[in-house]
Amino acid sequence: MATVEGSVLRVPDDTLAGRLALSACTVDSGVNSLADIRSWLARRRAGQLHHVERIPFAGLRSWRFEDGSGDLRHDSHKFFRIQGLRVHSDYRHVRQWTQPIINQPEIGILGILIRDIDGVPHCLMQAKAEPGNVNGAQISPTVQATRSNYLRVHAGNTVPYLEYFQNLHHGNVLADVLQSEQGAWFYRKRNRNMIVEVDGPVEVGDDFCWMTLGQLHVLLAEDNTVNMDTRTVLACLPGGFEGARGDRGEFMSALVSSCDPARGGLRTRTEAMSWITSREAQHDVRTELLGLNEVREWRRTEDVIRHQEDRFFRVMAVSVRADSREVAGWTQPLIEPVGVGSIALLVKRVAGVLHALVSARVEPGYRGTIELAPTVQCIPANYAGLPGELHPPFLDYVRERDPGQVWFDAELSEEGGRFYHARNRYQIIETPEDFPDGGRPDFQWLTLHQLNSLLMHSNYVNVQARTLVACLRGLR
Amino acid sequence: MATVEGSVLRVPDDTLAGRLALSACTVDSGVNSLADIRSWLARRRAGQLHHVERIPFAGLRSWRFEDGSGDLRHDSHKFFRIQGLRVHSDYRHVRQWTQPIINQPEIGILGILIRDIDGVPHCLMQAKAEPGNVNGAQISPTVQATRSNYLRVHAGNTVPYLEYFQNLHHGNVLADVLQSEQGAWFYRKRNRNMIVEVDGPVEVGDDFCWMTLGQLHVLLAEDNTVNMDTRTVLACLPGGFEGARGDRGEFMSALVSSCDPARGGLRTRTEAMSWITSREAQHDVRTELLGLNEVREWRRTEDVIRHQEDRFFRVMAVSVRADSREVAGWTQPLIEPVGVGSIALLVKRVAGVLHALVSARVEPGYRGTIELAPTVQCIPANYAGLPGELHPPFLDYVRERDPGQVWFDAELSEEGGRFYHARNRYQIIETPEDFPDGGRPDFQWLTLHQLNSLLMHSNYVNVQARTLVACLRGLR
Numbered sequence: 001m002a003t004v005e006g007s008v009l010r011v012p013d014d015t016l017a018g019r020l021a022l023s024a025c026t027v028d029s030g031v032n033s034l035a036d037i038r039s040w041l042a043r044r045r046a047g048q049l050h051h052v053e054r055i056p057f058a059g060l061r062s063w064r065f066e067d068g069s070g071d072l073r074h075d076s077h078k079f080f081r082i083q084g085l086r087v088h089s090d091y092r093h094v095r096q097w098t099q100p101i102i103n104q105p106e107i108g109i110l111g112i113l114i115r116d117i118d119g120v121p122h123c124l125m126q127a128k129a130e131p132g133n134v135n136g137a138q139i140s141p142t143v144q145a146t147r148s149n150y151l152r153v154h155a156g157n158t159v160p161y162l163e164y165f166q167n168l169h170h171g172n173v174l175a176d177v178l179q180s181e182q183g184a185w186f187y188r189k190r191n192r193n194m195i196v197e198v199d200g201p202v203e204v205g206d207d208f209c210w211m212t213l214g215q216l217h218v219l220l221a222e223d224n225t226v227n228m229d230t231r232t233v234l235a236c237l238p239g240g241f242e243g244a245r246g247d248r249g250e251f252m253s254a255l256v257s258s259c260d261p262a263r264g265g266l267r268t269r270t271e272a273m274s275w276i277t278s279r280e281a282q283h284d285v286r287t288e289l290l291g292l293n294e295v296r297e298w299r300r301t302e303d304v305i306r307h308q309e310d311r312f313f314r315v316m317a318v319s320v321r322a323d324s325r326e327v328a329g330w331t332q333p334l335i336e337p338v339g340v341g342s343i344a345l346l347v348k349r350v351a352g353v354l355h356a357l358v359s360a361r362v363e364p365g366y367r368g369t370i371e372l373a374p375t376v377q378c379i380p381a382n383y384a385g386l387p388g389e390l391h392p393p394f395l396d397y398v399r400e401r402d403p404g405q406v407w408f409d410a411e412l413s414e415e416g417g418r419f420y421h422a423r424n425r426y427q428i429i430e431t432p433e434d435f436p437d438g439g440r441p442d443f444q445w446l447t448l449h450q451l452n453s454l455l456m457h458s459n460y461v462n463v464q465a466r467t468l469v470a471c472l473r474g475l476r
Numbered sequence: 477m478a479t480v481e482g483s484v485l486r487v488p489d490d491t492l493a494g495r496l497a498l499s500a501c502t503v504d505s506g507v508n509s510l511a512d513i514r515s516w517l518a519r520r521r522a523g524q525l526h527h528v529e530r531i532p533f534a535g536l537r538s539w540r541f542e543d544g545s546g547d548l549r550h551d552s553h554k555f556f557r558i559q560g561l562r563v564h565s566d567y568r569h570v571r572q573w574t575q576p577i578i579n580q581p582e583i584g585i586l587g588i589l590i591r592d593i594d595g596v597p598h599c600l601m602q603a604k605a606e607p608g609n610v611n612g613a614q615i616s617p618t619v620q621a622t623r624s625n626y627l628r629v630h631a632g633n634t635v636p637y638l639e640y641f642q643n644l645h646h647g648n649v650l651a652d653v654l655q656s657e658q659g660a661w662f663y664r665k666r667n668r669n670m671i672v673e674v675d676g677p678v679e680v681g682d683d684f685c686w687m688t689l690g691q692l693h694v695l696l697a698e699d700n701t702v703n704m705d706t707r708t709v710l711a712c713l714p715g716g717f718e719g720a721r722g723d724r725g726e727f728m729s730a731l732v733s734s735c736d737p738a739r740g741g742l743r744t745r746t747e748a749m750s751w752i753t754s755r756e757a758q759h760d761v762r763t764e765l766l767g768l769n770e771v772r773e774w775r776r777t778e779d780v781i782r783h784q785e786d787r788f789f790r791v792m793a794v795s796v797r798a799d800s801r802e803v804a805g806w807t808q809p810l811i812e813p814v815g816v817g818s819i820a821l822l823v824k825r826v827a828g829v830l831h832a833l834v835s836a837r838v839e840p841g842y843r844g845t846i847e848l849a850p851t852v853q854c855i856p857a858n859y860a861g862l863p864g865e866l867h868p869p870f871l872d873y874v875r876e877r878d879p880g881q882v883w884f885d886a887e888l889s890e891e892g893g894r895f896y897h898a899r900n901r902y903q904i905i906e907t908p909e910d911f912p913d914g915g916r917p918d919f920q921w922l923t924l925h926q927l928n929s930l931l932m933h934s935n936y937v938n939v940q941a942r943t944l945v946a947c948l949r950g951l952r
Contacts, residue, residue: 009739009742009829010742011737011740013744105762168754173747173750174746175746178753178756238746264483270488270649273652350485351485353485367844
């Protein structure tokens, strides 16, 4: 950040967008080539081998179903608790239900350290295995720590680089915002998404590697490589750099224009905000935490807690043996979705400006009533056997063989520390300008500039949409 | 709002700030003079005479203490409910308590209609009596309606002008944002603060009157004249017009510069956001709704529910006879604070730019953990007999005989539909640039531009600070 000459007053750093754009354009870095990074990730995957086994709940150590409530919780009362939630909602055809939910009231830190190396900003990324990952280590933020982690509840090692995110100095914070996570699985969870820039030398541990935004964007398009926590933090990078990346073809030109507030959009900023307010005020959602014992439509066996029709997700338990973690081995519960999800953002060009069709989505674990979600976000298996009119809007369109120009298509995983094999197919699909969106009041076409502005604040853009914003920025 | 020539894309109306500035500069309007407005208000006060009497709880009609919970609620289950809240907080010296709180989950509408008359934007204001007001009718928004009001739960008259706020058209919304109210008295209450501009003719009822922003600002500086709902909506007007109002003296020049993002501030926007995030993440506040019967430190008599030391507030009941309301007479409970509050914003000039000292304040009814509050916000009577180190920061400074240059000093009331004689002395006091703020982590100096930007979003700026932002804008 810059200080006005001869004054104590400070204004934003106007070189930032250009520097981030340079990083986003740089795939051949002299620090580490893409081949170097792939080879480092493969080494760390081998080095952090996790042996993960499904176990019955009776095999959990230090976790128990609490007397009375039936909640599944840790003996320390830290980490998280799986309890029950009763939901009344006017949003979908089911108006009232109960379900298990993860209650983790602590605010964790997801932080990426950035440093100029050879004149190009590089991110210090971590290879980190999580028990729920399908493939061991994925590329993670520099710091990914719950409060219990960094207050050392399980008496393991300290969290490397944490001090950069706890002792902030003038001008070195590029982003610092609380963001929600999956509102269907987490009760009002939030993490502090941080990006901090440093000047001086930084020692790089074995599990860490410098890479440019451009390199991260290449890896983001590969299946199950860049983890959810990295994606949400990348989405919180101050927007604008996409607009400084130059023009390659009509679609990219429309993407660049979409970041330029002077070009405008189908809605002004005030209208977009008014639409969000109207959706937040429109939907009536009330929730009440319950004991896990009070959840009605779910059944508990020795191994799983599942919905009576085996829809949605299951609560299950694993035993983990690992060599590179805060502790050497542990058991824990995880949430296992019943199938691979489909998460798609429809985009279209209007007068040369790219617009994305977002949905105002109700999830019971949100702190507000709605957050903005991708056009489609569901687990198709949940709708097996249901008539088409009960399918989520646009799902059938996205699942057609040729739904439009596909700009992004990769399978990415959700947080492997809480979710077991939670895989989603993420897609960005361009539709014709006259795409029939049906004028549905819960859907709206917004520009990337509008989404960027919302991402500086909490509780507007949900975690799945944040992944797709990061993917949009990474298109080349 | 404007449309780019020959395009469907739309950009913000860049004439808006200038038009609002013109309205703010206009005190002598040809439509209604200040004298006309005062005379209209006096007439409406006489015409809307409310006969308000304290009654014992047993005198309430259609309200009862619910069996079991003990909650005080309406027979229809609408309007609001006074129930209990348990609070665990690390914010002040008392770490745990229970208290009564108003639970009103419905989102109401507070809306001001604006129209150009003779080239100057005028606001359609209402004279509206509320049973808790010290002086009957005050100047209120065009529409001030709970959802129960406008869905006609009490089968009264319809709400005039409501349709302008329910049927929004392209380009006529100037502000539309959900804002909190008193977090010490309301549980997660929010109202939709709206400003809508119309083109065509509007019929003006007896209780309504067109006035400019400049006229509203003059009246705002008079005791108990402009009600809380008007003040919060005015604060949500898009910022920027203060900067177009020209320069009258060094203080006003610093105020104008404070609205200019190019001038900068002691903190950049990113730093200000990071500070807010750090305060939200720092404080640990947990609340739990209870039955009113479960509130421990409070005593119920035939007439009041009060704290065992008679601090904070009392729950009481009134009977109202009125001729100009949705219904002709009614009884209802109200909250009565134990004394007149002191609410003060310290401001200082730094390099010619005005900064305001805001505090990150925990109140148990906020949806998040903190909101930004004025420098001082308390009822001094609550601290009677307590040693100075337990007084709120800066209270003793504000209460000194000569605390600095006082730019605003008026007694204003809080919402008279819920609060009985809730009067606060609002002050804006200029301190020297070297004012010793003690480097307290919960306090920060922000520019008016930074506050304006936050006011486009929910849950950043509390209702007391919104009043003082409206007052700052109205200084002349």
